[in-house]
Amino acid sequence: MERIPILKMGPFLLVTIQIDLYDRLALTLENDLINMVSQTGARGVLIDISAVSIVDSFMGRILGNIASMSRIMDAETVVVGMQPAVAITLVELGLTLQGVHTALNVEKGMELLNNKLGDNLEPDDEEEEDQDDRND
Amino acid sequence: MNTTAQVLEKNKDRILEKWMQNQMADPSLREDLMTNDELQHQSKEMLDGLLRAISKGNYDNIYETEFEQVTDTLRDISITRARQGFSPRETGSFVLSLKQALIEVLVEQRQNDTSTLYQEIMLLNTMLDNLSIVTFETFIKGREEVILRQTDEISEISTPVIRVWDGILALPIIGTLDSARTQIVMENLLQEIVNTGSNIAILDISGVPAVDSLVAQHLIKTVSATRLMGAECIISGIRAEIAQTIVHLGIDLSNIKTKATLASALQLAFSMTNLEVRRIDRNKTNKLLR
Amino acid sequence: MIVMTKDTMDIVREQDVVPFRNRVREFGTRIGMSLVNQTKLITAASELVRNMLKYANGGKVILEVISHNAKTGIRLTFSDQGPGIPDIAQAMRDGFSTGRSLGLGLPGAKRLVNEFDLKSTPGEGTTVTVIHWKHGR
Numbered sequence: 001m002e003r004i005p006i007l008k009m010g011p012f013l014l015v016t017i018q019i020d021l022y023d024r025l026a027l028t029l030e031n032d033l034i035n036m037v038s039q040t041g042a043r044g045v046l047i048d049i050s051a052v053s054i055v056d057s058f059m060g061r062i063l064g065n066i067a068s069m070s071r072i073m074d075a076e077t078v079v080v081g082m083q084p085a086v087a088i089t090l091v092e093l094g095l096t097l098q099g100v101h102t103a104l105n106v107e108k109g110m111e112l113l114n115n116k117l118g119d120n121l122e123p124d125d126e127e128e129e130d131q132d133d134r135n136d
Numbered sequence: 137m138n139t140t141a142q143v144l145e146k147n148k149d150r151i152l153e154k155w156m157q158n159q160m161a162d163p164s165l166r167e168d169l170m171t172n173d174e175l176q177h178q179s180k181e182m183l184d185g186l187l188r189a190i191s192k193g194n195y196d197n198i199y200e201t202e203f204e205q206v207t208d209t210l211r212d213i214s215i216t217r218a219r220q221g222f223s224p225r226e227t228g229s230f231v232l233s234l235k236q237a238l239i240e241v242l243v244e245q246r247q248n249d250t251s252t253l254y255q256e257i258m259l260l261n262t263m264l265d266n267l268s269i270v271t272f273e274t275f276i277k278g279r280e281e282v283i284l285r286q287t288d289e290i291s292e293i294s295t296p297v298i299r300v301w302d303g304i305l306a307l308p309i310i311g312t313l314d315s316a317r318t319q320i321v322m323e324n325l326l327q328e329i330v331n332t333g334s335n336i337a338i339l340d341i342s343g344v345p346a347v348d349s350l351v352a353q354h355l356i357k358t359v360s361a362t363r364l365m366g367a368e369c370i371i372s373g374i375r376a377e378i379a380q381t382i383v384h385l386g387i388d389l390s391n392i393k394t395k396a397t398l399a400s401a402l403q404l405a406f407s408m409t410n411l412e413v414r415r416i417d418r419n420k421t422n423k424l425l426r
Numbered sequence: 427m428i429v430m431t432k433d434t435m436d437i438v439r440e441q442d443v444v445p446f447r448n449r450v451r452e453f454g455t456r457i458g459m460s461l462v463n464q465t466k467l468i469t470a471a472s473e474l475v476r477n478m479l480k481y482a483n484g485g486k487v488i489l490e491v492i493s494h495n496a497k498t499g500i501r502l503t504f505s506d507q508g509p510g511i512p513d514i515a516q517a518m519r520d521g522f523s524t525g526r527s528l529g530l531g532l533p534g535a536k537r538l539v540n541e542f543d544l545k546s547t548p549g550e551g552t553t554v555t556v557i558h559w560k561h562g563r
Contacts, residue, residue, distance in 0.1 A: 020447065053465065057530040083465075084327050084329075085462045085464075086364075088466075089462070089465045089538065091364065093473075094520060094530050104365060104366040
């Protein structure tokens with residue numbers, strides 16, 4: 001069966017989605033990723049969707065789930081590289097992926113995760129809102 | 137007796153000549169937009185097609201396959217003329233002057249058979265009327281395309297994305313923000329965010345005459361889409377009356393960073409990217425130098 | 427309204443969804459639809475096709491390139507022989523779902539396309555028709 005590879009980079013997990021996902025593949029990814037977080041004790045998950053041309057409500061839900069589940073296990077999730085057309089469509093669809101952090105590209109995503117990790121080590125109140133987990 | 141098609145075929149050259157005369161005699165003929173050779177060529181092509189079509193005996197249904205070439209030629213000519221800026225009268229006279237030429241030739245040929253002539257003229261009338269409807273339909277379609285293209289161009293021009301600082305974009309919106317416009321604003325902004333790798337976008341609405349709940353919704357959508365890309369959005373240029381309507385309408389903008397002026401938005405953007413703008417005290421530096 | 431191209435696809439398995447999306451994209455590219463409008467249409471189609479698979483075990487989609495009043499667009503007709511929707515108004519509301527989902531499928535799809543029509547008879551099936559114009563308006 002097809003699977004999306006997950007790479008471990010230091011304390012982070014990196015996933016690059018290169019193909020258009022169908023539902024089962026997305027569910028497998030969610031499962032694999034959460035297992036990986038728990039096995040490796042990863043502190044951050046970075047999902048690169050720059051090659052994904054369609055994100056519908058199902059795929060959006062999977063991204064939200066991954067973020068919520070990871071957060072319970074003390075890992076932050078950053079979705080990077082969303083294409084403009086996809087962002088416009090998601091907003092029109094009514095999905096704003098609250099609780100999911102976003103960044104322009106992998107590099108900026110890494111930077112964001114590193115900052116978050118730094119914040120957690122020595123807490124100071126940086127202005128970071130979106131703490132509201134969505135309830136499905 | 138010869139059929140109408142045969143009569144016309146036999147007098148083809150004469151029809152073309154008369155038709156050309158009619159067209160040239162028209163004071164509205166646009167010699168500036170088209171040469172006579174070109175006109176002759178178009179007319180000949182059209183007449184050939186028409187005579188071929190009616191040789192099958194079909195005079196009334198121009199939507200049949202044998203008329204395909206005629207209507208295609210006619211559409212081509214009409215749409216080209218629409219784009220070149222011909223008036224509807226100038227475009228329509230192309231087909232209408234053909235009608236006149238055809239009838240003139242038939243009258244000459246059927247001098248002693250008025251009842252046939254009457255029948256034929258009736259048939260030709262209907263056929264050419266239908267063809268002129270095609271002409272106008274296509275002409276209007278051509279003009280509509282021009283209008284659509286211009287609308288797109290105007291929207292394009294009126295939404296420039298400016299790079300005000302490394303990593304900071306500004307987008308002044310001037311005029312009403314409807315959903316078509318929002319779409320273009322969003323597309324331009326998001327694409328520019330990707331191109332420049334900017335983290336912050338400032339949406340300046342000083343030039344938006346009124347903000348109602350629909351406009352607010354469009355603004356919120358733009359902000360949400362920017363966030364999904366991984367950038368932050370600040371809305372600036374909120375005038376007093378806009379703040380009042382927003383509150384009166386019960387629109388919630390609390391999740392969005394808003395500033396009164398573009399300057400203060402830029403300042404916020406600087407502090408978000410850990411930048412600082414300072415005044416240099418020249419006296420001090422001068423003293424130090426001395 | 428004139429139909430210029432027509433194609434029919436059966437959707438019975440989840441794997442049929444990806445080729446179906448590609449087919450819609452092909453149609454969109456052929457008429458010169460912009461990327462954003464293509465993405466909107468395909469996302470809406472994706473939602474509707476998922477509903478069809480989930481609630482009716484699949485169905486049929488008709489893809490058409492249509493022309494109307496000097497506008498070119500794509501019409502998709504999704505029809506299934508599933509249980510049907512008893513309360514359409516409720517199904518069109520954001521956040522309503524009988525399955526385990528966000529409940530954005532139908533109302534979201536409606537927001538993404540220019541024209542949306544839903545007909546359903548309980549016990550007989552559901553037909554959803556959407557139209558999206560080349561310029562998105």
